[in-house]
Amino acid sequence: MLHGGDLSVACERYGGTPELWLDLSTGINPHGFTEHQPVPQSAWTSLPAHSDLDRLIGAARTAYQIPNHIGVAAAPGTQALISMLPRLLPDGEVAIAVPTYTSHQSAWERSGRTPVEVSSVYALPASARIVVIVNPNNPDGRLVDVKSLLEIARTLGKRGGFLVLDEAFAEVMPGASILPHLTDEPVLVLRSFGKFFGLAGLRLGFLAGPQDIIRQAALHLDSWAVSGPALHIGTAALSNKDWQEKMMRQLSDEMADLTLALSVAGLGVFGGTPLYALAAARNAKGLHEALARHRIWTRVFDYAPTWIRIGLPGSQANLDRLSAALAEAMKEL
Amino acid sequence: MLHGGDLSVACERYGGTPELWLDLSTGINPHGFTEHQPVPQSAWTSLPAHSDLDRLIGAARTAYQIPNHIGVAAAPGTQALISMLPRLLPDGEVAIAVPTYTSHQSAWERSGRTPVEVSSVYALPASARIVVIVNPNNPDGRLVDVKSLLEIARTLGKRGGFLVLDEAFAEVMPGASILPHLTDEPVLVLRSFGKFFGLAGLRLGFLAGPQDIIRQAALHLDSWAVSGPALHIGTAALSNKDWQEKMMRQLSDEMADLTLALSVAGLGVFGGTPLYALAAARNAKGLHEALARHRIWTRVFDYAPTWIRIGLPGSQANLDRLSAALAEAMKEL
Numbered sequence: 001m002l003h004g005g006d007l008s009v010a011c012e013r014y015g016g017t018p019e020l021w022l023d024l025s026t027g028i029n030p031h032g033f034t035e036h037q038p039v040p041q042s043a044w045t046s047l048p049a050h051s052d053l054d055r056l057i058g059a060a061r062t063a064y065q066i067p068n069h070i071g072v073a074a075a076p077g078t079q080a081l082i083s084m085l086p087r088l089l090p091d092g093e094v095a096i097a098v099p100t101y102t103s104h105q106s107a108w109e110r111s112g113r114t115p116v117e118v119s120s121v122y123a124l125p126a127s128a129r130i131v132v133i134v135n136p137n138n139p140d141g142r143l144v145d146v147k148s149l150l151e152i153a154r155t156l157g158k159r160g161g162f163l164v165l166d167e168a169f170a171e172v173m174p175g176a177s178i179l180p181h182l183t184d185e186p187v188l189v190l191r192s193f194g195k196f197f198g199l200a201g202l203r204l205g206f207l208a209g210p211q212d213i214i215r216q217a218a219l220h221l222d223s224w225a226v227s228g229p230a231l232h233i234g235t236a237a238l239s240n241k242d243w244q245e246k247m248m249r250q251l252s253d254e255m256a257d258l259t260l261a262l263s264v265a266g267l268g269v270f271g272g273t274p275l276y277a278l279a280a281a282r283n284a285k286g287l288h289e290a291l292a293r294h295r296i297w298t299r300v301f302d303y304a305p306t307w308i309r310i311g312l313p314g315s316q317a318n319l320d321r322l323s324a325a326l327a328e329a330m331k332e333l
Numbered sequence: 334m335l336h337g338g339d340l341s342v343a344c345e346r347y348g349g350t351p352e353l354w355l356d357l358s359t360g361i362n363p364h365g366f367t368e369h370q371p372v373p374q375s376a377w378t379s380l381p382a383h384s385d386l387d388r389l390i391g392a393a394r395t396a397y398q399i400p401n402h403i404g405v406a407a408a409p410g411t412q413a414l415i416s417m418l419p420r421l422l423p424d425g426e427v428a429i430a431v432p433t434y435t436s437h438q439s440a441w442e443r444s445g446r447t448p449v450e451v452s453s454v455y456a457l458p459a460s461a462r463i464v465v466i467v468n469p470n471n472p473d474g475r476l477v478d479v480k481s482l483l484e485i486a487r488t489l490g491k492r493g494g495f496l497v498l499d500e501a502f503a504e505v506m507p508g509a510s511i512l513p514h515l516t517d518e519p520v521l522v523l524r525s526f527g528k529f530f531g532l533a534g535l536r537l538g539f540l541a542g543p544q545d546i547i548r549q550a551a552l553h554l555d556s557w558a559v560s561g562p563a564l565h566i567g568t569a570a571l572s573n574k575d576w577q578e579k580m581m582r583q584l585s586d587e588m589a590d591l592t593l594a595l596s597v598a599g600l601g602v603f604g605g606t607p608l609y610a611l612a613a614a615r616n617a618k619g620l621h622e623a624l625a626r627h628r629i630w631t632r633v634f635d636y637a638p639t640w641i642r643i644g645l646p647g648s649q650a651n652l653d654r655l656s657a658a659l660a661e662a663m664k665e666l
Contacts, residue, residue: 008384023379032378045365046356047533051341076409076536076558083555103555110552200380201561203409219443222416222436227409227560228534 010297022318023311025297027138027169027276029251030314032198035243036236043228052231059238060206064191065180071214074226074234078168078192078205079103084220085188086111088213089162092129097121099303100134101166121152129161136173139278139301139309140271149178153185162186171196171244172251172274179208188213193230195275196247197237204230251275254312261319262310265326276311283333284308290329296322343630355651356644358630360471360502360609362584363647365531368576369569376561385564392571393539397524398513404547407559407567411501411525411538412436417553418521419444421546422495425462430454432636433467434499454485462494469506472611472634472642473604482511486518495519504529504577505584505607512541519543526563528608529580530570537563584608587645594652595643598659609644616666617641623662629655 007018010025057072066072075081082103094108094115108115118124121133121144131152136143153163167189170177179189188209194200204226207217226234237243251274259269262279271278281287284307288300299309313319340351343358390405399405408414415436427441427448441448451457454466454477464485469476486496500522503510512522521542527533537559540550559567570576584607592602595612604611614620617640621633632642646652 006380006382008382011384018375018382026380028378028380030378032374041365042351042534044532044534045361045363047339047359047361047527048536049339049341049351051345076560079555079557083553107555194380199377200557201375201377203381203557203560220416222412222440224410224412224533224536227536227563229562230560 007297010292014292014295016295020295022296022313022321024313024322025299025309026200026311027273027309028195028200028311029198029247029275030312031247031250033233033237033240033243035240036233039229039232043232046228048224048226048228048231052228052235053226056226056231056235056238057206059235060191063238063241063244064177064206064208066208067180067182069211070179070182070208071211073207073214073217073221075205075207075217075221076203076225076227076230077194078166078190078207080221080225081190081205081207081217082107082166083110084217085164086113087220088216089130089164089188090160092159092161093125093127094130094132095124095128096132097134097137099140099301101138101168104132104134104164104166121148124152124155129156129159130164131156131161132164132166134166134168135178136169136176136273138169139276139299139307141273141278142271143173143176146175146178146181149187150181150185153187157186162188164188164190166190168192168195169273169275172248174248184210186210193234193237196244199233199237202230202233203227204234248274251312254314257319258310258312261323262326265323266330267308267326272309274312276309278307278309280306281308282306286333287329290332291325294325294328296325340630343625347625347628349628353628355629355646355654357646357655358632358642359533359644360606360642361528361533361644362531362580362608363645364580364583366566366570366573366576368573369566372562372565376565379561381557381559381561381564385561385568386559389559389564389568389571390539392568393524396571396574396577397510397539397541399541400513400515402544403512403515403541404544406540406547406550406554408538408540408554409536409558409560409563410527411499411523411540413554413558414523414538414540414550415440415499416443417550418497419446420553421549422463422497422521423493425492425494426458426460427463427465428457428461429465430467430470432473432634434471434501437465437467437497437499454481457485457488462489462492463497464489464494465497465499467499467501468511469502469509469606471502472609472632472640474606474611475604476506476509479508479511479514482520483514483518486520490519495521497521497523499523501525501528502606502608505581507581517543521546526567526570529577532566532570535563535566536560537567581607584645587647590652591643591645594656595659598656599663600641600659605642607645609642611640611642613639614641615639619666620662623665624658627658627661629658
């Protein structure tokens with residue numbers, strides 16, 4: 001499985017060392033959260049304490065507005081949780097709203113199950129027991145409203161099923177999250193820490209849902225799943241409401257600038273979130289390769305030859321570099 | 334499951350904040366590895382790169398003397414790997430050499446299997462297909478020689494079975510590891526990074542064994558299981574042979590001092606490794622509680638009322654503090 005964000009692949013194919021590249025292949029906030037106290041020595045040297053994990057989960061509960069009756073588990077990244085879902089959920093047909101982040105499909109296939117692909121969440125097969133929706137969706141930003149999601153969940157509940165919602169990018173789409181609205185619907189929600197807080201290397205993610213399933217997840221995750229530094233920085237970041245609000249506005253502004261720059265270069269943005277733009281190009285793969293020759297790494301998709309996904313450049317200098325490279329690349333095509 | 338090393342439990346029961354406590358409840362090296370370049374910003378902000386994971390695994394291969402034909406996977410701590418073993422290994426009876434680290438038992442039980450407990454690895458049941466041995470053992474330091482281990486593995490192999498070796502403390506017992514001697518025996522070896530390198534909060538561990546099983550393990554672990562800081566620090570530490578050799582001698586010296594101090598206090602050390610001493614006390618639980626009132630946290634065992642495990646204090650001042658508290662505690666009993 002090839003994801004964005006691995007510059008070692010880019011360096012291997014096109015040369016150069018990572019620091020020479022501008023990596024726009026992910027949807028990770030380029031402005032990593034740094035407003036925390038220095039990581040204390042004990043966070044590195046000692047086993048993570050239960051009480052620190054409880055504090056982290058409390059901070060996540062507040063930041064994500066998770067009602068008290070919903071369980072929350074913390075993991076070293078949502079990828080580990082996606083892998084675990086097939087073991088937590090009942091047998092039966094799995095439907096995934098596509099196109100989307102491919103790890104969901106792979107995780108179910110690894111456990112010997114073949115998900116059905118559905119292109120509209122408003123016409124789900126009556127046979128589906130488990131439905132996976134990434135909301136807002138990656139890469140196109142498609143958003144399903146909370147009321148519809150709750151209805152889907154209730155329908156699945158009547159079949160003994162579950163709705164899995166991957167809210168990896170929900171922070172940057174205010175009002176998108178189902179979490180504040182959950183009562184007793186059979187919904188499992190994945191929240192990624194590293195994307196919005198710009199700390200993907202830290203490895204931290206959350207799973208929220210019915211208490212009995214979350215208890216199972218916590219057993220599978222076992223002791224000390226989350227590192228000491230992740231407990232320290234995660235708690236500080238999730239508790240810092242001011243930073244979160246300021247960052248949300250800043251990312252929206254930067255996405256407006258990026259959208260304009262892409263449009264000037266002749267690329268029409270037709271989807272995305274404030275963390276990534278999905279643009280249309282006649283020959284997206286060719287454009288991706290041309291930009292790579294300028295040491296700019298973007299993301300293209302096998303299933304959609306006209307789509308190119310471009311993350312936030314993070315500074316005016318980087319945006320100018322992208323604009324210049326785009327102008328050159330468009331000529332080369 | 335209650336492990337050592339969680340001072341939040343100690344603080345809850347006996348008061349005080351963690352920094353007031355001397356934590357001797359684990360077998361973690363009190364001298365954490367610090368001789369690495371500062372963790373680069375990109376290790377926090379970017380998704381961990383495949384090439385960095387390859388480098389880490391290469392460093393582990395060299396440090397642990399793992400032959401090239403043996404596979405190696407890296408995880409955020411061996412606990413995650415212990416949890417995963419039941420899914421990687423075939424059905425059949427599981428035997429665990431006891432008493433030992435209880436997580437092995439729990440992991441198999443969680444997957445619906447009831448391990449048989451065996452007290453001698455030289456009299457394993459003929460029905461056992463999978464045998465789990467912690468070597469050197471925790472808490473008593475019992476060591477099974479490599480030749481016997483290879484024989485056990487070959488016997489299990491004839492039944493389609495596997496030997497699982499948890500070498501969490503093998504660094505401090507030169508010659509203990511089976512890894513340099515492996516040819517094609519069905520052996521899976523767990524190596525903990527955090528204990529010897531004194532960085533338990535970093536969360537890093539390895540699984541070595543037959544290539545096909547390690548490939549399965551890597552699939553289950555999925556992308557980005559190991560954090561950026563763990564890749565950076567782990568590679569540096571595993572590559573630093575000088576530090577490892579110096580530390581091995583230092584820990585042995587410190588264990589000699591601790592053994593002497595315990596003996597002066599009337600406690601006989603009858604087992605352990607250079608990272609923890611296992612001592613006998615008529616009323617180990619009472620002694621544990623008396624030391625806790627002095628804010629010194631040790632480890633006792635439900636199954637052995639006369640055993641108390643004591644980790645290295647890490648400095649002369651801490652050793653003196655332990656000696657003084659022990660003298661008081663022995664009077665209180």
